[in-house]
Amino acid sequence: xxxxxxxxxxxKQQTVAVIGAGxxxxxxxxxxxxxxxxxxxxxxxxxxxxxxKGNAGHFATEQVFPLAESSLLWxxxxxxxxxxxxxxxxxKHFVKAIPWFMQFFNNMRPSLRAKNTLxxxxxxxxxxxxxxxxxxxxxxxxLISMQxxxxxxxxxxxxxxxxxxxxxxxxxxxxxxxxxxxxLKLEPNLHDNINYxxxxxxxxxxxxxxxxxxxxxxxxKSKGMTFQQAAVTNxxxxxxxxxxxxxxxxxxxxxxxxxxxxxxxxxxKELLKGLNYHLPIEAERGYSLSLAVNEQAVPLLSRxxxxxxxxxxxxxxxxxxxxxxxxEYAGLNAPANYRRAEMLKENxxxxxxxxxxxQSEHATKEESWMGCxxxxxxxxxxxxxxPNHDKIFxxxxxxxLGLTQGAITGKLIGQLVTKKKTEIDVSPFCISRxx
Numbered sequence: 001x002x003x004x005x006x007x008x009x010x011x012k013q014q015t016v017a018v019i020g021a022g023x024x025x026x027x028x029x030x031x032x033x034x035x036x037x038x039x040x041x042x043x044x045x046x047x048x049x050x051x052x053k054g055n056a057g058h059f060a061t062e063q064v065f066p067l068a069e070s071s072l073l074w075x076x077x078x079x080x081x082x083x084x085x086x087x088x089x090x091x092k093h094f095v096k097a098i099p100w101f102m103q104f105f106n107n108m109r110p111s112l113r114a115k116n117t118l119x120x121x122x123x124x125x126x127x128x129x130x131x132x133x134x135x136x137x138x139x140x141x142x143l144i145s146m147q148x149x150x151x152x153x154x155x156x157x158x159x160x161x162x163x164x165x166x167x168x169x170x171x172x173x174x175x176x177x178x179x180x181x182x183x184l185k186l187e188p189n190l191h192d193n194i195n196y197x198x199x200x201x202x203x204x205x206x207x208x209x210x211x212x213x214x215x216x217x218x219x220x221k222s223k224g225m226t227f228q229q230a231a232v233t234n235x236x237x238x239x240x241x242x243x244x245x246x247x248x249x250x251x252x253x254x255x256x257x258x259x260x261x262x263x264x265x266x267x268x269k270e271l272l273k274g275l276n277y278h279l280p281i282e283a284e285r286g287y288s289l290s291l292a293v294n295e296q297a298v299p300l301l302s303r304x305x306x307x308x309x310x311x312x313x314x315x316x317x318x319x320x321x322x323x324x325x326x327x328e329y330a331g332l333n334a335p336a337n338y339r340r341a342e343m344l345k346e347n348x349x350x351x352x353x354x355x356x357x358x359q360s361e362h363a364t365k366e367e368s369w370m371g372c373x374x375x376x377x378x379x380x381x382x383x384x385x386x387p388n389h390d391k392i393f394x395x396x397x398x399x400x401l402g403l404t405q406g407a408i409t410g411k412l413i414g415q416l417v418t419k420k421k422t423e424i425d426v427s428p429f430c431i432s433r434x435x
Contacts, residue, residue: 161177
């Protein structure tokens, strides 16, 4: 449950730095501020301007299976050879990515995959309900829509669709198998070449991911949280028990806090390296294309629709239709290849009968977006107290599920900092698994 704790007047208010103002960091900051800490949220850019801005807006609690799946071994060569396919590996980044892929392939082992699935299930189980509590308190319930989502199939045989349906049901996911008629009744604007769909009834989406981030940040500010735009370069913890325990160095200043939470996603690696922790994180770049939607009597879509064959998703949002997906391994700093965003529209023509009209033949830079998902080879995030630094905590590496797991991660970090029993077992998420 989300709770406010009145600050004790006779006790010095403890301070916390939360590094990273994406949806994970925002939720951690809000939870800790609500628990009575004085929180400073730091980010080199601004609130919600990384992956939290242009994502698919899908609270994907149905995605409980790790990405490391043995069937990918046979698909990867074909996928990687197509520069505009659903998966791309930059030739320049190939050598650097080999160690990550070796660990990724190792996590395909059935025993590890089963264990990691259970951990994801535990995180996802109450992920949406935690958001509902927060948004109700922030008077922003309109930002989340509980219409479920569809996974649609064009060419897969019914036997494969049925097997996938049973696979999800076996994992405790609420899902219904629909034929073409049932699917089109639910979403009339879907293309006639859609043969089947899986209807996930308990998932949700947001009509504006950036507004969601900023609304929760504003809610935290109303409770006293402060935001500082600064690039953090180093973190240290004092060996002394006197005074503030953590020093956070930025490009301009040196700041002291009682505690620190590192929540800067794909950019966390160097900060953790300075603390002598190994973090095998990969910047898994995703693209989106946002198409403006004119006011119309019948909406183009009512819920997110993902394509099983084309590996992308279409989400109806406030005044836009967002096409999102693809995976690109090219590192943090390579220039964006916006052709990967434009190709999403070509794929969408096979999913929807009607698409919004664009003002120009090619997508403008404002319509196209690229963000770096912080992906670890076992598909689990790092949510823990640093093993060798009792005043430093990690909340990072949520890969495709950062938006989904934001609120539950904030709750868990609050419980870890206050030394309370966590509502789920967080041992699978400890960074010690890599060190």
